[in-house]
Amino acid sequence: MRIRKLFLFSILIIFLIGIISAQTSYCCERLEGNGPWCQNAPQEECDASYRAAPTSCEATSYCKLGTCINAKEGTCLPNTPQKVCEDGGGIWNEGTVSEIPQCKLGCCLIGEQAAFVTQTRCKKLSSVYGLEVNYRTDIQSETQCILSATADVKGACVFEREFERSCKMTTRKECQKRKAITPSATSQDQGILQGILGGGGEQQSITSSEAEFHEGYLCSAESLNTICGPRGGTTCVDGRDEVYFLDTCGNLANVYDFGKIDDATYWTYIAGTNGVVVNCGSGNNANSPTCGNCDYYLGSTCRKGNAQYENFICKNLACTYKGQTYQHGETWCASPTNDADTNSVGGRHFRLVCYNNEVSVEPCAEFRQEVCVQSTVNTFRTAACRVNKWQDCYSNDNQQDCENGDKRDCKWVNGTSILKDENGASLAFDAEGNAVEAACVPSYAPGFNFWEEDTEAVSMCGLANMQCNVVYEAGIKEGFFGASGDKGNAYDSDCIEKCKAENALAGTVGIIDICLAKPECKSKCVDSKGKILESWKDSMKTMCISLGDCGSKKNYIGQNGYYDWEKSFVRSNVSE
Known part of the structure; x- marks a missing residue:
């Protein structure tokens, strides 16, 4: 009997304690002392300046959880109290992230990186990096998004073909699309199979296998165990300057370097990965029989020629003109700008261009309305046809204005003046303002169509008519x-x-x-x-x-x- 009483008393005490604990739990909109928002705590811990209710926060209106949308940054935070969201400048929505359209996630491609974010967030990130927005809504998972950022990386794509392990140099993206399927059985094979197994005559593939992508590897890598090996020749590639090795399957390997023709590592990894570098020769390697590291901007590119291995070299793109060598890309004037023959009757200025080992001629405007001007920077010559600014030379009455090269192409000639008053006195002046016998004339004499009736030649040449009494x-x-x-x-x-x-x-x-x-x-x-x-x-x-x-x-x-x-x-x- 005593045992039963003790048992009932224990149950009663536990039950009363539970009631007391439940009664002291409040949803505090904010805890005192600038504490956190929306916390379940005893009433005395709640900040008296804010609301409090004797229930769980999930059941209140002011601390109900939802999604907080940052429209500026493009982020969506789940399970956020309304008060916390609004005080932080966000837009609160009682729906879940998956229910809100502006919180829908997609793949944001930023250069060679990717992020699975909202479209607004993608625009924000793109603007930070100064890139165009590339947002893919068709990619629905973060894993797929991350892989898409490296879709263009190159490597060896290994696959089965005709019961052999073959390989192709390509990108991850293209390799993922590829399946190597053995050709269908011949009609003779089909007849034998049908005789043994029975059934219809429909052709079927015998095997099919997924391709394997090996980033940074060459198909000639021995570790890939494919039918492709090193030393398959050399070649030129459209859009590239260099001479490239080929493997025995015809895939591109690294830049031709005769010194590494038997280097296993050079035939295993793509240059720029795993410590493999292209370091043969220097400069443009023009006409080098051992190095195919050409540089178009330095004057060489891949062409047929006599190499130590196979028949492609870095062809020199320089030109020879009248016994003088000009670098690829150099331009120069056919004659000096002030050359007497160039500025003679019928004379014209010409600009010459060295391009891909050939010299081409580009005429400046006729009647010397353009002149060829040339400059040299670090031995590299550059020329251009520019407008001959001669038209207002005659009207200038002093040397300083006349020879202002920013405005005109004129020179000051002493000896006689073409500007005179009605008494024949010179209207040209020196720096002190004294009248002088001098004139402002074109540095590069223009040409005239003097054989035509309607021509300015007579009036222009007439300026030089002088009478000396x-x-x-x-x-x-x-x-x-x-x-x-x-x-x-x-x-x-x-x-x-x-x-x-x-x-x-x-x-x-x-x-x-x-x-x-x-x-x-x-x-x-x-x-x-x-x-x-x-x-x-x-x-x-x-x-x-x-x-x-x-x-x-x-x-x-x-x-x-x-x-x-x-x-x-x-x-x-x-x-x-």
Whole structure:
């Protein structure tokens, strides 16, 4: 009897303790002291500023679990209380991740990596890495997604074919698609089988096996135990520069290196993996009989030739032109930019190009509206046809503006001016603002279609027409020429007349002597005997031919024009 009482008492105590424990469990919206959100705890641990209910948090509205969507980052967090989600800036949804469209996962391909994420998250990641979005909704598992990122890696694809273990160099993706199925049995074999086994005559495959992919391996690798072995020859490959080894199945191996023709490791792994490197030769290996490591940008590529093994080498792409060697990719001007023949009548600028061991010719615009300019950087020559900016040369009245190479292609020529006022005085000036006899003319004389009626040749060449009026000292003082044909010192009549007028206005005495003493009034075109000065002739010639196809100018094949220079200088004798 005593034992029964003790048993009942024990049960009663346990039952009462259970009731007390259940009554003290609350769902605290937040625990005190800035504690965690939505926790089941005794009421005294709840933060009085927030809600609390004597039930489990799953049963409350404020701590109900759902999915928290971060629209900016593209993430979806399951089993998140609504309050926690909203306070964190998220969008709460009572559905599960699989029930929410924007939380649907797909494969995000980022370069050579992959992530199984939402489309929004994929856009975010792509923008971080500066790549285009490549989102695949057809891939439904993370494993498949990760494998797809390495789908383009290369290696040996081993498969069974006609009861032999064969191999093909390909990508993981292509290898996964491949199945090696032995050809169907012949009609004779089918007849024998039918006689033994009976049945219809429908052909069936005898065997079928999945292909095996070995990343980074060559088909010639001995460990793969295939029918493919090393030393199957060499070849060129479209889109590549180098000479490549072939295995005995015709698959590409590594770059041709005669020094490694018997190197088992070089025939086992793809270069760049497992310590295998291509390190034969240096530079472009042009015409090397032992190394096929060509470099197109350095001037070589795979072509037929005499090699130590087989018949492909790195062919030199350099060119020989007029006894001089030019590198592949070099360009140069056929003649110097300021060459006299290039700028002669009918002359034209040409750009030459060395490309794949051949020289091609590219003409610049006709009538020398373009000129060929050339530069050299580290011995490598580069040339280009660019616009000849000659059109506004004539209007510049000072040397600084004239020779501003950023705006125009002009040069400053001393000796005569094409800019004059109504009295014939020069409108060209030096740096101090003094009038000078000089002119701004094209550095590269343009060409004119002078044989046509509607042409600018006449007006352009007419700018070089000059008249030099001369008076002599004897004539000025005495009214007659000196003896023995010596007319006395020659002076510029325009300068003398201007000087006389200025001094007469000022009432100066001895005007003639003052004017004769002025250096600028000395004649620049003839001497005291009336002979035209060679210096003035040269100045006028330079002026004339610089304006374009003007004057007595040779053509591009070296023939002279109809008139010589002497006939261009017409002289009228000064009367007494």
